[in-house]
Amino acid sequence: MKTDISVRIVFFTVALASIAILFMIMVFLFMEGLPIFKRVTLFEFMFGKYWYPTSSPPDFGIFPLILASIAVTLVSAMISVPLGVMTAIYLAELAHKRVAEIIKPIVELLAALPSVVIGFFGMVVVAPFLQNAFGVSTGLNLFNAALMLSFMSVPTICSLSEDAIYSVPTALKEGSLALGATHWETLLRVILPASISGISMAIILGMSRAIGETMVVLMVAGGAAMIPTSLMDPVRPMPASIAAEMAEASFRGDHYHALFATGIVLFLFTLMFNIVADQIAHKYRQTGEASL
Amino acid sequence: MAGQASKKDQIKKEIMTEKIKIRARHLNFFYGHAQALYDISLDIKSSQVTALIGPSGCGKSTFLRCLNRMNDLIPISRVAGEITLDDVNINDPSVDVVMLRRRVGMVFQKPNPFPKTIFENVAYGLKVNGVSDRVFIESRVEESLKKAALWDEIKDRLHESALGLSGGQQQRLCIARALAVEPEIVLMDEPASALDPIATQKIEDLIGELKENYTIIIVTHSMQQAARVSDRTAFFYMGKLIEMDETETLFTRPRLKQTEDYITGRFG
Numbered sequence: 001m002k003t004d005i006s007v008r009i010v011f012f013t014v015a016l017a018s019i020a021i022l023f024m025i026m027v028f029l030f031m032e033g034l035p036i037f038k039r040v041t042l043f044e045f046m047f048g049k050y051w052y053p054t055s056s057p058p059d060f061g062i063f064p065l066i067l068a069s070i071a072v073t074l075v076s077a078m079i080s081v082p083l084g085v086m087t088a089i090y091l092a093e094l095a096h097k098r099v100a101e102i103i104k105p106i107v108e109l110l111a112a113l114p115s116v117v118i119g120f121f122g123m124v125v126v127a128p129f130l131q132n133a134f135g136v137s138t139g140l141n142l143f144n145a146a147l148m149l150s151f152m153s154v155p156t157i158c159s160l161s162e163d164a165i166y167s168v169p170t171a172l173k174e175g176s177l178a179l180g181a182t183h184w185e186t187l188l189r190v191i192l193p194a195s196i197s198g199i200s201m202a203i204i205l206g207m208s209r210a211i212g213e214t215m216v217v218l219m220v221a222g223g224a225a226m227i228p229t230s231l232m233d234p235v236r237p238m239p240a241s242i243a244a245e246m247a248e249a250s251f252r253g254d255h256y257h258a259l260f261a262t263g264i265v266l267f268l269f270t271l272m273f274n275i276v277a278d279q280i281a282h283k284y285r286q287t288g289e290a291s292l
Numbered sequence: 293m294a295g296q297a298s299k300k301d302q303i304k305k306e307i308m309t310e311k312i313k314i315r316a317r318h319l320n321f322f323y324g325h326a327q328a329l330y331d332i333s334l335d336i337k338s339s340q341v342t343a344l345i346g347p348s349g350c351g352k353s354t355f356l357r358c359l360n361r362m363n364d365l366i367p368i369s370r371v372a373g374e375i376t377l378d379d380v381n382i383n384d385p386s387v388d389v390v391m392l393r394r395r396v397g398m399v400f401q402k403p404n405p406f407p408k409t410i411f412e413n414v415a416y417g418l419k420v421n422g423v424s425d426r427v428f429i430e431s432r433v434e435e436s437l438k439k440a441a442l443w444d445e446i447k448d449r450l451h452e453s454a455l456g457l458s459g460g461q462q463q464r465l466c467i468a469r470a471l472a473v474e475p476e477i478v479l480m481d482e483p484a485s486a487l488d489p490i491a492t493q494k495i496e497d498l499i500g501e502l503k504e505n506y507t508i509i510i511v512t513h514s515m516q517q518a519a520r521v522s523d524r525t526a527f528f529y530m531g532k533l534i535e536m537d538e539t540e541t542l543f544t545r546p547r548l549k550q551t552e553d554y555i556t557g558r559f560g
Contacts, residue, residue: 097367169404175404175469176406178397179394180393180394182390185420189416
């Protein structure tokens, strides 16, 4: 009994420590970010169109940064969702077992690529290609960043979706096939609807990975803090802005606080993604053998 | 009295002249290197209930799943020998397995309704078979649910999730779902084993009613159930067909000692 209690206390303390550290980081983030609102209003900060933190007087409008983050994430989702989900369907339902055994680790290996390597690839290979192929002034732009980010989120989307599809009970597949449905009809009408919650969760987690990713967008998004008007415009997503400017911002100056406030906004975005994913997971929690 | 006797004669005549629906000849079945069925030869007659009994792992479910080629789903499986349905070999490459499964419906051990509404569950088979006439689908859904003795219980909540039904209701829904595509044969793999006695009773009554229009093959662990619902019974043991006969004969005067031992509960 006594060891039971002490073991519990030890684990509780360890668990508490990691939560406490996370909590402290959050407190720190808010403490350092909120003072900017003495200089500008929340509205000006969020919807101001100009981000010139070092001019005098400085402009602290992060609207172009927010828009850049959203645009980059959405465009990357347009690429990574079909790629990831269809690969997952292929692996879980269509591929020969041996083929799947080869492809699956390769897809997962993509997740192991350091983001700086992906960024490097985007810079050295994709950017010149885009520049030549589309005749744009710079290949470091929204589309390039979105493409690189989609490479990063495909493994997440793919392997989580595959788990979801794989976990559809065999009984349901058999039930459908036994009624004279083809494999394709079974996939479309039974397996996918039954795994849609897992797939949506995979998509959201993949997108949340894309929106928070820093190195890739720092390297290949182009870095122009302006509202993009085309896919080939250079942009400056929030993480890139924070990473690029933090070193040169004077400690506890307005710029410094503005960057932390940008961090808060970014944090709220990823938090929102995670809450939505969690909600979906709860809503469709498996309650019985055949219920998904 | 005379009427009754002639009725009996009539039934007897019917049984004697009963058409053979399914004929298995020298059927061997393998999972990889393991052989699951050995040289099974048997006939299944039209409009009868045939029960397959035997201890776990004796091959009765495997045999059942050969009849609608459900075993095709297992990549390492292999069939040798012949199964004919209305004198056509169902394992012939020219046979469309989708059409076969439409003719040979199946009800599984555990109720497996789709996570859709009750209506959608029953309509599913029609829809995947290309029926799009709404009125026809509605009438067929109602008819199937009535045949499965479920209509009165659920007619007011057709558009609610099928997962809200009780286990017994779910199983009858699965039967309705199978009936909706108008199969000729219904395979039942221990359809009542996951159900309580009252739900089991309902399923058994249902089987009795259905056999007029369908050929039913039921796998069951319960010998009482086989005795109650079936016309003919086949006893499987270790992948072999040991004995097959009229149910009454098999349970009262089995020809083989092994069968007698099993049905009297001495082993298995």
